[in-house]
Amino acid sequence: MMAYKHMGIAIALAMTAGACVSPVGPVEVTRFHTPETMTQLDSGTIAVVAGPNAQSQSLEFQTYAAAVSRELVALGYTPISGAANARYRAQVSFDRFVQAPGQKRSPISVGVGGSTGSYGSGVGLGVGINLGGGPKTMVVSELFVAIKDAGGVQNLWEGRAVSEAREGSPNAETALSAGKLARSLFVNFPGESGATVEVD
Numbered sequence: 001m002m003a004y005k006h007m008g009i010a011i012a013l014a015m016t017a018g019a020c021v022s023p024v025g026p027v028e029v030t031r032f033h034t035p036e037t038m039t040q041l042d043s044g045t046i047a048v049v050a051g052p053n054a055q056s057q058s059l060e061f062q063t064y065a066a067a068v069s070r071e072l073v074a075l076g077y078t079p080i081s082g083a084a085n086a087r088y089r090a091q092v093s094f095d096r097f098v099q100a101p102g103q104k105r106s107p108i109s110v111g112v113g114g115s116t117g118s119y120g121s122g123v124g125l126g127v128g129i130n131l132g133g134g135p136k137t138m139v140v141s142e143l144f145v146a147i148k149d150a151g152g153v154q155n156l157w158e159g160r161a162v163s164e165a166r167e168g169s170p171n172a173e174t175a176l177s178a179g180k181l182a183r184s185l186f187v188n189f190p191g192e193s194g195a196t197v198e199v200d
Contacts, residue, residue, distance in 0.1 A: 027184035027199045031159035031191035038190060041147065041156045043076040044087035051093030051144065060174050064094050067182035068145055075189055086150045095142040096174070098167060138164045141174070143181040161185040161199075 033041075048065045050056035068090060069079040083089050146158040161181040184199035191197070 027161050027163045027181060028196055029159060029161045029184050029187070029191070029199055030196045031157070031185075031193060032155075033157045033190050033193050037154070037156040040149070041088070041190075044078065045080050045085070046072055046077045046088040046090055046147070047081065047083040047086035047150065048072070048079055048090045048092060049083055051091035051146065054093050060094070061092070063174050063178045064092050064143060064182070067178040068092050068143075068185075070179075071182045071186040075186060083150050088156075089148050089150050091146045091148065093144040094178075095140075095144075097140055099138050099140045099164070137167045139167050140164055141177040141181060143178070143185060145185060157190055159185050159191065 048069050050061055050065075054061050072079055072090065077088070080086050141163050143161045144158070146155045148155055161184050163177055163181060163184075165177070187199055
């Protein structure tokens with residue numbers, strides 16, 4: 001019962017954030033897929049579940065899950081509870097940490113189509129967003145989503161969205177950033193594989 005209460009609160013927060021112009025941004029987005037995996041990915045039922053190291057009962061996860069679910073609905077998917085009855089699973093992971101001036105992100109590790117590896121040099125992944133002024137300590141918010149067959153382990157599509165906000169500012173809070181990260185991640189779905197783009 002408590003989980004449903006948390007989900008209701010999270011959905012309300014996500015809808016509130018989506019109803020106004022979010023000051024969070026820009027967001028840097030990278031997606032990965034292959035022609036073969038995209039032929040397996042169609043509309044249908046999808047379960048939004050916690051990815052590695054994500055706590056499914058936490059309010060923070062529920063906020064991200066609600067934001068991702070809203071974007072999946074817009075793409076024609078039908079989110080349902082329980083992966084056993086869904087055609088697909090969307091694994092949601094997130095991170096939020098303080099980044100010192102000049103610190104760089106590491107390359108992305110991916111597993112689309114059964115392959116694994118690192119893509120990108122790390123430049124442009126959570127860095128290079130100039131908010132003006134001198135060096136500042138920033139809060140980096142990251143959302144990662146991997147879509148799989150409900151019963152499979154292969155990633156059919158995956159993506160990561162990263163934004164920065166000044167430490168201590170409202171923009172750094174999950175309630176504002178989750179909706180913007182999810183919208184940016186799924187814009188022009190499935191996106192160009194392997195390309196890092198900036199979404200306002």
